[in-house]
Amino acid sequence: MRVKVLLFAAHRELVGQADTVAALPEGATVEVLIAELKARGGGWARLPVRPAVAVNHKYAGSDTMLEDGDEVALIPPVAGG
Amino acid sequence: MRVKVLLFAAHRELVGQADTVAALPEGATVEVLIAELKARGGGWARLPVRPAVAVNHKYAGSDTMLEDGDEVALIPPVAGG
């Protein structure tokens, strides 16, 4: 399956991209996705091991199972207001 | 000496006047003034024994000594806002 990954602010600058697509085995969790991203090396390797993540606009835990077509966003510490 | 007395809201309606002048002995306090007003009878007699009072725009205690020309206001419980 494939999920869309969004990156923002410091994460975006770290990897030099605002989005990417990750191919994952069926049943993969957020944790598996993050490991796949970090395995890409370069700036990707410097992403946090357990960043905050949103799946389809909702905050989600690292054990959340992903589905094909999900939009997964890595959320750096927020600073609105 | 003479002081000007102002009345507001429920007090004003009680006595039927918004202001009056009171002639007082030298050295009279707020307490003496209130006694003089209440002694006028009618609605005046129904004024509180110790109303809140302002002398020249400042809240003042009942033992405050008055001076000729002072503006003394009787202040019913306030309800601004």
Place this chain on the structure above:
Amino acid sequence: MIWSDVTTDPIDPGTVLKRVGAPGDGAAALFVGMVRNSNEGRPVGGMEYEGYRDMARDQLAAIAAEAAQQADSDRVAVVHRLGELAIGEVSVAIAVSSPHRAEAFRAARYVIEEIKKRLPIWKRERYLDGEEVWLEGHLPVTGIEGTR
């Protein structure tokens, strides 16, 4: 600039808000009091505000100065209205700006609480059934300022 007024003119809250703010301020809080259409379940048609205007002006200026000191900001603006007000009309507007939000909120709250405690203003509520009463107020238990 600290600004305060007691007026019979209608109040525009947006204009009061514009009186505060400075390049070093990250937060502004505005409080607006309005006349509402019922009180303790009883339908209200309007409200008359009577005031001891000269003293109210002095007291309101003092309250604004105290709030400014607490907020460590001289950006405080407050205006209270007198006269005959219809439902929904603004009776009071308070704006405070400050570098940080906690101080702005606290100072705006301080001003409205002190107004209710000690501003020499009285409200006559006009009920739709025709009755009118002076609302029960607060004994103005501020520190006695002048005993000479």
Place this chain on the structure above:
Amino acid sequence: MIWSDVTTDPIDPGTVLKRVGAPGDGAAALFVGMVRNSNEGRPVGGMEYEGYRDMARDQLAAIAAEAAQQADSDRVAVVHRLGELAIGEVSVAIAVSSPHRAEAFRAARYVIEEIKKRLPIWKRERYLDGEEVWLEGHLPVTGIEGTR
């Protein structure tokens, strides 16, 4: 009506305030966040707000709904801006009206505190000395909403 938005357009706080208010409301509280010209003593020239806009809209709507429930009022309006902001420009405006003042203050405060905790928005501060940094933010430790 509960209203919320995340926008790149300039925010007029007076307009946000006008979105709240009802005949039964005696109080309205408005909070305004602005870009300030210094942070921890360091001169700031401007601020860039980046956001995950679709999610921020959902989150802001949820925060507004929570505030409305707390205030027992459906008169809540909130808007957050994204993009490049100059000193003094409004980044966020929050208005709540309610029958009584305590609820209005509390709900407005709730909205800004929750925004800072969980709205997916990031600030890049541009200092006058030319440096730029992403401001240290809060880990979004809201309850995890979706584990399926």
